[in-house]
Amino acid sequence: MSLDLSRDLLGRVLEVALSRGGEFADIFAEHTRTTSIGLAEDKVKSVSVGIVQGLGVRVISGDEVGFAYTDELTEPELEKTALAAAASRGRPVHPAPLVASDVPRRYDVRVPFSDVAPSRKTDILWRANAGARDYDARVSEVSVSYYDQERRVLVANSEGRWVEDRQPLNLLAVSAVAVDGSVRQSGYERASERRGYELFEDVAPESVGREAAREAVSMLGAEETPTGEMPVVMPRGWGGVLLHEAVGHGLEGDFVRKGTSFYAESLGREVASPLVTVVDDGTLMNHRGTTGVDDEGTPTQRTVLIEKGICTGFLFDLLNARLMRTQSTGNGRRETFRHPPLPRMTNTFMEGGEAAAEDLVRGARYGLEVRKLGGGQVDITSGNFVFKVSEAYLIENGRTTRPVRGATLIGNGPEIMKRVDMVASGAGCAAGSCGKGGQMVPVCVGEPGLRISAMTIGGTRS
Amino acid sequence: MSVEVGIQAVAERLIERALDAGATEAEAFAQNGERAHIQVIRGRVENLTRAGFKGVGLRVLVEGRLAFLSSSDFSEQTLDGLVAEAVSLAAEATAEPYNALPEMDAAPEIPGLYDPDLAAVSLDRKLEVAKRLDALVFDQGPEIHNTEGSVYSDGVYENLILNSKGLVHRWRESFVSMVVSPVAEGKGQKQVAHDWTSARAFRDLKPPEDVAREACRRAKLLLGGEAVETQKVPVVLDARAGAALLGGLGQAINGESVYRGRSFLVDQLGKKIGSDRVTVIDDGTIESGMGSSPVDGEGVPTRRKLIVEKGVLRCFLYDTYSARKAKTRPTGNSARDSYASRPVIGTLNFYLEAGERTPGEVLSEVDNGFFVLRTLGGATNPVTGDFSAGAAGVWIKNGQLTQPVAKVTIAAKMLDMLQGIDAVANDLTLDSPTATPTYRVREMTVSGT
Numbered sequence: 001m002s003l004d005l006s007r008d009l010l011g012r013v014l015e016v017a018l019s020r021g022g023e024f025a026d027i028f029a030e031h032t033r034t035t036s037i038g039l040a041e042d043k044v045k046s047v048s049v050g051i052v053q054g055l056g057v058r059v060i061s062g063d064e065v066g067f068a069y070t071d072e073l074t075e076p077e078l079e080k081t082a083l084a085a086a087a088s089r090g091r092p093v094h095p096a097p098l099v100a101s102d103v104p105r106r107y108d109v110r111v112p113f114s115d116v117a118p119s120r121k122t123d124i125l126w127r128a129n130a131g132a133r134d135y136d137a138r139v140s141e142v143s144v145s146y147y148d149q150e151r152r153v154l155v156a157n158s159e160g161r162w163v164e165d166r167q168p169l170n171l172l173a174v175s176a177v178a179v180d181g182s183v184r185q186s187g188y189e190r191a192s193e194r195r196g197y198e199l200f201e202d203v204a205p206e207s208v209g210r211e212a213a214r215e216a217v218s219m220l221g222a223e224e225t226p227t228g229e230m231p232v233v234m235p236r237g238w239g240g241v242l243l244h245e246a247v248g249h250g251l252e253g254d255f256v257r258k259g260t261s262f263y264a265e266s267l268g269r270e271v272a273s274p275l276v277t278v279v280d281d282g283t284l285m286n287h288r289g290t291t292g293v294d295d296e297g298t299p300t301q302r303t304v305l306i307e308k309g310i311c312t313g314f315l316f317d318l319l320n321a322r323l324m325r326t327q328s329t330g331n332g333r334r335e336t337f338r339h340p341p342l343p344r345m346t347n348t349f350m351e352g353g354e355a356a357a358e359d360l361v362r363g364a365r366y367g368l369e370v371r372k373l374g375g376g377q378v379d380i381t382s383g384n385f386v387f388k389v390s391e392a393y394l395i396e397n398g399r400t401t402r403p404v405r406g407a408t409l410i411g412n413g414p415e416i417m418k419r420v421d422m423v424a425s426g427a428g429c430a431a432g433s434c435g436k437g438g439q440m441v442p443v444c445v446g447e448p449g450l451r452i453s454a455m456t457i458g459g460t461r462s
Numbered sequence: 463m464s465v466e467v468g469i470q471a472v473a474e475r476l477i478e479r480a481l482d483a484g485a486t487e488a489e490a491f492a493q494n495g496e497r498a499h500i501q502v503i504r505g506r507v508e509n510l511t512r513a514g515f516k517g518v519g520l521r522v523l524v525e526g527r528l529a530f531l532s533s534s535d536f537s538e539q540t541l542d543g544l545v546a547e548a549v550s551l552a553a554e555a556t557a558e559p560y561n562a563l564p565e566m567d568a569a570p571e572i573p574g575l576y577d578p579d580l581a582a583v584s585l586d587r588k589l590e591v592a593k594r595l596d597a598l599v600f601d602q603g604p605e606i607h608n609t610e611g612s613v614y615s616d617g618v619y620e621n622l623i624l625n626s627k628g629l630v631h632r633w634r635e636s637f638v639s640m641v642v643s644p645v646a647e648g649k650g651q652k653q654v655a656h657d658w659t660s661a662r663a664f665r666d667l668k669p670p671e672d673v674a675r676e677a678c679r680r681a682k683l684l685l686g687g688e689a690v691e692t693q694k695v696p697v698v699l700d701a702r703a704g705a706a707l708l709g710g711l712g713q714a715i716n717g718e719s720v721y722r723g724r725s726f727l728v729d730q731l732g733k734k735i736g737s738d739r740v741t742v743i744d745d746g747t748i749e750s751g752m753g754s755s756p757v758d759g760e761g762v763p764t765r766r767k768l769i770v771e772k773g774v775l776r777c778f779l780y781d782t783y784s785a786r787k788a789k790t791r792p793t794g795n796s797a798r799d800s801y802a803s804r805p806v807i808g809t810l811n812f813y814l815e816a817g818e819r820t821p822g823e824v825l826s827e828v829d830n831g832f833f834v835l836r837t838l839g840g841a842t843n844p845v846t847g848d849f850s851a852g853a854a855g856v857w858i859k860n861g862q863l864t865q866p867v868a869k870v871t872i873a874a875k876m877l878d879m880l881q882g883i884d885a886v887a888n889d890l891t892l893d894s895p896t897a898t899p900t901y902r903v904r905e906m907t908v909s910g911t
Contacts, residue, residue, distance in 0.1 A: 035551075037554070040722065041722060043555075043556035043558060044554060044555045044556045045528065045555065045556070045558075046528040046529060046530055046555055046804060047528075047529045047530075047548075047551040047552065047554050047555050048529065048530040048531065048532070048548075048551075048804060049529075049530075049531050049544060049547055049548060049551060050530075050531060050532040050533065050802055051532070051533040051534065051535055051540065051544065052534055052802070053533075053534055053535045054534055062506075063506050063508065064506055064507045064508065064510075065507070065508060065509045065510065066510050067509060067510065067511040067512075068511065068512050068513050069511075069513045069515075070513065070514065070515075071515060071516060071517070071534040071535065081513075084512045084513070085512075118550075118551055118553075118554045119554060121554075122554045140723050141722045141723050141724060177722075177723060177724055177845060179723060184723070184726065184845055184846055185845070185846060186724075186843070186845045186846070227692050227873075227907060227909040228692045228909060228910075228911065229911050258503060258608070258610070258611075259608055260608060260610045260645055260652070260654065262652065338513065338515065340509055340511065375839070376839060377838050377839035377852070379654065379838060381610070381645055381652045381653060381654035382651060382652060382653055382654070382687075382868065384838065384852065384854070384868055384869055385838075385839075385852075386838045386839035386851070386852030386871065387839060388839065388843075388850070405846070405848070406846075406848045406850060406873065407850075408839070408850040408851070408852070408871045408873065408909075410852050410869055410870065410871050410909075411869060412869055456689060456869065456870070456871070456909060456910060456911065457909065458850055458852075458870070458871025458872075458873055458907075458909035459850065459871075459873050459907065459909060460848075460850075460873045460874055460875065460907045461907065
């Protein structure tokens, strides 16, 4: 099973796509094969295998885009698809001959999952399950999900570009529930990289389970979170969700071009505390947000978005870069061939600072130390964001004291980023998924640990 | 574009192959259809997507062991390979006696799910509607400077469910929707708001004028919002914001989650979990309903169920597997996102029943409180029963709307929220699968400065 599409054939399809005018056309073809397994209640609930295969054709005329896709990879169907995407009026434009380009190698796979017997895959889930159940007797229910995937992509465009990439991806996630009397808490942990089976030699599945269980159990004794404005210490790794929501989305080229982002006019201006340097880097070896080329065939790169508090860059796909007379930063991404590309983050993180990690808490008389975060959301127009805290502790007189539950963090991106008053040294990344315009893509978020001098905590206590 | 694929032939062949390969039961869910998506911004067609699609999902049971496959590639070679693989993968699953496929049962006739006239609506007409909607926002006052774009989208689907026990259901459905997102500017802020209309038939869409006016009214009301001090006050949730609570309730009444202790409603069946004003219904049989379907994701006929009756929790949702496990009957709530995903338990048309008073009356009784027009993020944890969301809206003083509010959260225990609902308005519209009218909660924590 493969993408059996010749350069001649796709050349003809591009010809059809531009037969009614337009400046640019591209084809994105995909063959993705995924094996997924679910375990719950000490049972392997199901094993699934799926194939997503098809092709999308896009035609750009100025700021207008025609897009069509098909899962029938026959020549007549591809031509029909190209015509559906074609501009409505204009003279034919001839695409350049397709020349294959090299793709940087960004994944290091030693044991491909296609060589791994199914029973060794289910073993990963059983081990994660055991890690969670053995942690504490109060762990009442554990569910484990797993997938491994190989996504083969092919991009051909009217400027003659032809690239192919094979993108591995895998994930192990554990959700645990702990119960004590009438109190019920949940915990969650995942590991995900673009690697082979060897990932689970470096990251023991038991440790993923244990971490989910630890979170659930440690929150059993939590009291309701205090509310209102106070200093907040964000954790290494997952704390990067804050950057992703508060800053990252607002720096995506489509929102910037349309002027709907709060950051649209921010280039060269101070948008954060001088301690803050934020980078999007799609080239980091084996990371969940990494790819060799983006879904428009542009090599991924390292883009500095904020340097010492000054906004220095945006994230671009081809369309928005073209319209803003700049270059794509290799951030044109799409969920599948059925989705048009959008400028998206890859691995987005804050660079390390100079503070010692233990000093972040020490300096606060009263505040919140966040250990784990749930999902977040941002309104990129106002810059307001919110995210859920799944594990947090009170800071009293410079020390971490009691666990608190039910906290939600809310604020305004530009305001909060100016209140970053300590950044720890080092780095840390966490794997996640990002949704935009109805499309989910794999990403990493990260930061080294930081403190915000004042941020609003939402909860039920007043 | 149209895809001429005999989904019935593909489904029948898959089941046959699965049984040949050793499956004891098999079920195919196949879909094909066409979609159009138009996004307009300031008169320009930012994106015009047209596509046909198809796909099939197959569940196989080998003596109680479950495997699933899905593919958009219908070539015999691919499908035969996948079936063989799925049947052998089933050996890795744990045998569960509750795993079984449903028997054939007659499905209700639900009118209005498919609009035969949609095919006759030309692309030009759809483009015109989208452009008109986007242009209309600029007539709504000097504060409206921009839009995030206006979207028209539609889809026509043919669905087929077939299993080895002789169950077969085939039905067509259509969706049409328009969304508008004007941006208001002023008071040093930018503020976007959204409004939408969606229906099964093109002719049932609301006029673009109404949608544009409502979205702009919201953007203007929200403009300049700042945080208020943290306090406990009555909160009125507007009909467009109120569904956040119901989404969490929908997850918590999932019969499988309840069985596994992953719901705050464990042990609450038959108990009073809400005030007398709270009646919540799940109904897959509503004429033209956005969440209606003659059968659920595994072919069980859907029906109307009282979930909460005057505050009393009456029923959980079950598919065939979880119903057998909990020793009850399936409720027709097996849901599929698409052919590519295994069915899981979900709601159909899930709504809070309307009351008799107008939203204005419900607001006017509040001396000091918060009128929420929009929620942001997270909202509910069905395990712990906590509700917490970012919120934007307008402060209410002596029954009147006063200054805009943003950057705050509203939070409460979901049980306290349900018990605290002391007024429900009459403005319910079932244009989303999950819907509420405007309602008031006696007390929630509004966290700000």
